[in-house]
Amino acid sequence: MNNPSRRRRRLSEHLVAYSFLGAGVLCFALFSWYPIVRGWLLGFQEVTFSQPATWVGWDNYRRLFADPLFVTAWKNTGYFTLLALVFGFAAPFLTAVVLNEFRHARSYLRMTVYLPVMLPPIVTMLLWRWFYDPGPGLFNNVLETFHLPAQQWLESENISMISLVLVSTWANMGTTTLIYLAALGSIPGEVYEAAELDGASIRQRLWHVTIPQMRFILMITLLLQIIGTMQVFIEPYVLTGGGPDDATVTVLLLLYRYAFVYNDFGMASAMSTVLFIVLGLFAAVYLRLTRGKG
C-alpha cells in the first residue's frame, strides 16, 4: 500500500513538522545553549572585549577558590536556602490547607494571598525596608507597643539573613500556595468523606490523607524552591548590599560583583559554572522525579 504519492505526502507533512521543530531548536541553540557554552568557555579566558580573549586555563577557578568570600557566599546561600525551606516551604502549604477549608470568600482570599507576587520586586523591597527600619519602621513600632525590645532587623549579623528570608517568603509564597490549592482540589472528596466517617480528626486527615496524596507535588515544589532560593539576589542586593560584615553575601551577589563591579567576566563565568553544576544536580533529581510521573 506504500505508493509513491502517499510517501511524498507523508514526507511533506513531516517536512512541515521538522521545519517547526528546526525553528525551535535554532531558537534554543541561539538564545539558550550558545550562551551557556560561551559562559563555560569564558571561565577559562581573560576577557577584555577590546582584544581577543586569551586562554588562562584554570586561573579563574584558582582565583575563585582562593577568594575567602567564595566560601562565605556558599555558606550564606546554603543558610538562606535552609531558612527558606523552613519558612517558605511550610507557610504556603499551611496557607493552602487553611484556604481550602474556607467555603466563602474563597476567590477573594486566594487573590489576597497572590497579591504580593504581582508587586514589582523593587516595590516589595522598598516596602519591607520601611517595615525593618529601626527608627520609624513598622515592626519595631509594633514591638514597642508590646514593650518588647527593638530589633536591628537588617543591621544585625544574627538576624539579617532571617529578615531577608521573610521578605522572600512573603513575596513568593502566592504562586506556591496556588499550586498547592490546585493539588488539594484534585484530591477526591470521597477520600475525605470516608476518613470523616471513620472519625478522623482534622490533624489525622491532614496527616493520613492530604500529605500522602500531595507527596509528589510537595517533592517537586521542594526541589524547585531549592533551585530558586539558591539564586537569591535582589533581597541582599537592595536591602543589605551583602552586609553587615558579609553576613548576607550570596553566590549570585558575589557573581554580580565580579561581573559588573569589577568587570572581571572570567571570574564571574567561572563562578556561574560552579553554580550551574550545583543547580544541575538538583535539576537532574527533578527531571528524574517528573519523568516517572510523565
Add this chain to the structure above:
Amino acid sequence: MVTISVNGMPPKTQPVDRKYFEDDVKAFEKEHPKIKIDAREGQMDPKTFSAKLAGGQLEDVYYVYFTDPAGLIQRRQGAAITDYVKNTPRVKDIKPEYLKVFTGPDGKLYGLPNGQYSLGLIYNRALFKKAGLDPDKPPTTWEGVRAAAKKITALGDGTVGYADYSKNNQGGWHFTSWVYSMGGDIAAQKDGKWKAAFDSKAGHDALQMLHDMRWTDNSMGTRQLLQIDDVQKMMGSGKLGMYMAGPDNIPTIVKQFEREYSEYGVAAMPGKATLGGGNGFMFNPKASPEKIEAGIEWVLWKYLNPDRTEFEDKRASGNDVPIGLPLDRLFNGAAETEQDRAHEKYANVPQENYEPFVERNALLDQKVEPPNAQQIYTVLDGVMQAVLTKKDADLDQLLVDASKKVDTILATVR
C-alpha cells in the same frame, strides 16, 4: 568628514541642560565642519560597558568616573592619547594630579578629566543655628564634628547629627576618606609592590571616632547600611546635621527635595587630607585615529575650554542651573583665574556658605582613590558595617583582617 559618537548628553528630564548640550553640538559642528557629533545619553555604566564594547556599540568618546580609568587601562579598554595631545597647550594647563588619574602604568595618557570635586562636609545651617552652633564656623576637626553632632542629635525628634554610608562600596569609599583625613593611607607602594596601609594609627583613629559617635554618643542614628541616596533623603527632609560629601551633592538635594540653596553649607574635610574624585572622558580602543583626534577636539572644546566659561555661565544664570559651587577647579594659573572670574560674576548660589570649604580645602592634601578601588571598597564596606552595627566590634582585629584581604586584591595590580 568624520562622525564621532559621544555620550554624556543630559537626559530629556533635564530640558535646560539638554537644550544647552544640543546647542553646543550645533555650535561645535559649525566651527568644525569636518566633524559630525552623534550624541547619546548616559555614561560609563559597568553593567553595560563590556556588552557595549563587545558588541561594537561603545561610543567613540565615553564618560567615566575617576574610579574607572585604572581598571579600564589595565584591561586595555581605552585608547592611549599621548601622541594626539602632545602639542596641545591646554592639556598642559590641567592640574597634573587629575591627568595622573588617566595615566597608565606605561606613562601614557588615556583620557581627559572634565569635572572634579573634593570631599568635605555638607551641613544643614538651620540645624546648626537651632543647636546653638555657628553655621559660618563649621568644625575643622573630627572632635569638633563629634561635639557638633552630639548637640544636633540632642535637638530630638529623630534628628541625626552625622550620618555615613556603609553599603554597595560607598562605605569603603568613605572609610578611605576618613583614613586620608586622619593622615593615613589605604594602600602604599613598597619596592614596586602595593600593600594595604590602613592598619595604622590613622585607621584605628577613624574607626574609634566612628564607633564613639555611633555607640557612645548615639549621634549617628539607629539605621545603618546606608548609601548616598538614603543620606541625601535624610538631609533633604531636614533631619540630618552633617554628612561627608562633595559640593556637587547640594544641587541634587535642592532639586530633589525642593529645598533652598541658602539652607546648606559646605565645610572642608576635617583633618589633614581629603579625597578628590571626578569624571572625565576616555576613548574607544577600537576607534580610528581620525575619530580619536576628533573626539579630543570635542572634549577640549566642550568641557575644557576656559574661553567659553563666561558664555556658559551667562547662558545658565537665571535658569535654575547652579553657578558658583566650589567645583571643577581643573586648571592651573591663568586659565583657573579666568574661570573663577566668570563664576563669581554670574554666581546664583550663596557663595558665602561655601567659604569654609574654599578656604580650608586649599590647605588640605588632595588624594585620589587607591588602585583596584572598587574591590578594596567591597572589603572596607565590611569594616564600616562592623563598626556601625556591632557595639563590641574589635577595631584592631577588623583592620588586621581587612588588610589581609586587601593585600590579596593589591597583589593583582600591574
